[in-house]
Amino acid sequence: MSIGYACVAVAVNGSEMKSCTLKNANEELLLSLIKHNLSALESVIDYNVVNGIKLFRISSDLIPFGSSIAADMPWHESFSGEFSRIGQKIFKAGMRVSMHPGQYTVLNSINIAVVERAIKDLDYHAKVLDALGLDVEHKMVLHLGGAYGNKSLAIKRFIAHYLQLKPAVQSRLVIENDDTMFNINDVLEASVIADIPVVFDSLHNAVNPADNAASELDWIKICATTWKMGDGLQKVHYSQQNPSKKTGAHSETIEFEKFLEFYHRLSGRDIDIMLEVKDKNISALKCINCVSNQGIGTLEREWARYKYSILERSPAEYERIRTILTDKNSYPALVMYRLIEDAYRTPINKGNAVNAAQHVWGYFKNKATKFEKNRFDQLMKKYLSDDSSLTSLKNYLRRIARKYNERYLLNGYYFYL
DNA sequence: TGACGTCAAGATCCG
DNA sequence: CGGATCTTGACGTCA
Numbered sequence A: 001m002s003i004g005y006a007c008v009a010v011a012v013n014g015s016e017m018k019s020c021t022l023k024n025a026n027e028e029l030l031l032s033l034i035k036h037n038l039s040a041l042e043s044v045i046d047y048n049v050v051n052g053i054k055l056f057r058i059s060s061d062l063i064p065f066g067s068s069i070a071a072d073m074p075w076h077e078s079f080s081g082e083f084s085r086i087g088q089k090i091f092k093a094g095m096r097v098s099m100h101p102g103q104y105t106v107l108n109s110i111n112i113a114v115v116e117r118a119i120k121d122l123d124y125h126a127k128v129l130d131a132l133g134l135d136v137e138h139k140m141v142l143h144l145g146g147a148y149g150n151k152s153l154a155i156k157r158f159i160a161h162y163l164q165l166k167p168a169v170q171s172r173l174v175i176e177n178d179d180t181m182f183n184i185n186d187v188l189e190a191s192v193i194a195d196i197p198v199v200f201d202s203l204h205n206a207v208n209p210a211d212n213a214a215s216e217l218d219w220i221k222i223c224a225t226t227w228k229m230g231d232g233l234q235k236v237h238y239s240q241q242n243p244s245k246k247t248g249a250h251s252e253t254i255e256f257e258k259f260l261e262f263y264h265r266l267s268g269r270d271i272d273i274m275l276e277v278k279d280k281n282i283s284a285l286k287c288i289n290c291v292s293n294q295g296i297g298t299l300e301r302e303w304a305r306y307k308y309s310i311l312e313r314s315p316a317e318y319e320r321i322r323t324i325l326t327d328k329n330s331y332p333a334l335v336m337y338r339l340i341e342d343a344y345r346t347p348i349n350k351g352n353a354v355n356a357a358q359h360v361w362g363y364f365k366n367k368a369t370k371f372e373k374n375r376f377d378q379l380m381k382k383y384l385s386d387d388s389s390l391t392s393l394k395n396y397l398r399r400i401a402r403k404y405n406e407r408y409l410l411n412g413y414y415f416y417l
Numbered sequence B: 001t002g003a004c005g006t007c008a009a010g011a012t013c014c015g
Numbered sequence C: 001c002g003g004a005t006c007t008t009g010a011c012g013t014c015a
Helices: A027-050 A080-093 A112-131 A151-162 A184-194 A202-207 A216-224 A256-265 A281-291 A296-311 A315-324 A333-344 A350-361 A370-384 A390-403
Strands: A003-006 A055-057 A096-098 A140-143 A173-176 A198-201 A234-238 A271-275
Touching: A003 A281, A027 A055, A027 A080, A055 A271, A080 A112, A112 A140, A112 A151, A151 A184, A173 A184, A184 A198, A184 A216, A198 A202, A198 A216, A202 A216, A202 A234, A216 A234, A216 A256, A256 A281, A256 A333, A271 A281, A281 A296, A281 A333, A296 A315, A296 A333, A296 A350, A315 A333, A350 A370, A350 A390, A370 A390
Parallel strands: A003 A055, A003 A271, A055 A096, A140 A173, A173 A198, A198 A234, A234 A271
Antiparallel strands: none
16 A cells, blocks of 8 residues: 655655747757756655655656657657666655546547547657556556547547557556546446556545445445556545635645545555645655654654744644654654644734744854845845735745755745645 | 646746 | 746647
């Protein structure tokens, strides 16, 4: 059982992908972007290894225009060294990666040109996983596509087009229920005919349930039968509804108590759980730390990343977390995350924000130049008199943290949450 | 024709 | 000039 996150790592240095617009794209620029993105991917993989995260979705942005203008470029050979080094790190760590072409990759379209592009896109995604030298347990997740007014015909067309895919693509492809069209029962229908493993998505199922109402666990049990030898562990997607956004929108963070209810309902089934959530790796670590004892040291390291972000919201909870972590023989993960989640529900007030910013400034007090000191004082004054935002103040602190390479701050969540 | 989702690039505004 | 804050891009379907 592994818990993981998708595509982007929050507060991980050097992990940002780069891209360009189609009109600016040329071979030279694309090659430099790919080089950068592979280095960004490696940073994320390194971060995952260090932090014990064993499930990760690689962003489709790795190769900009990978299924169109870069499709025929020899990036696979040009960067074979980088690919195999990263692939080795993934393999050695026992990490499982995946890719997920988005909602615009429509294999069952009634438009042949769209289908051809979808096939090229799937080729591209498989080529990345192949280049990393990873076996077919490292999957690509796809939705069935559009309904075009007739779902059962749409499913038939999906299967017909699936059968045209290369074996190397077919063997990696798994299918997922979506939030508007194809519910889990529809996806299983396609799965049974074409023998494709099914990823059960919990939020999509809640938002777009099948007619024959089965429980979440029932669907997960049925989906389990679609994962065959060589496919690796069954995978599910788990996310929570963002209460202030429209139906199906992912939450900012995973509320661990709701997650634990879901997790315990699985009653020990060996399933990989991909979280889909805005705060990405932060929620993944939270869930990992809550389902089993990772040692007090892991909680301390995580607390070190949270602390100024919590201080900014609630000095009271900041103190309480410090206190509960003093007992080195305990593992107070649930209490700590309860307090953290409570703090994030507290709106930021000016007094606390200023207090936290001053704590952060403390790292530079003695090394900052006169000019930097003045600038900080000026931004602080302006924030206090409502002439400038907290974001400006924090962005400035981040710039200074980068200049002096203050790793402790740069690896923390203060600048990001 | 716009909304949907995503996230960085690109454009524009401001001091 | 540099930073902050919008707007656009690239994809396909559906109302």
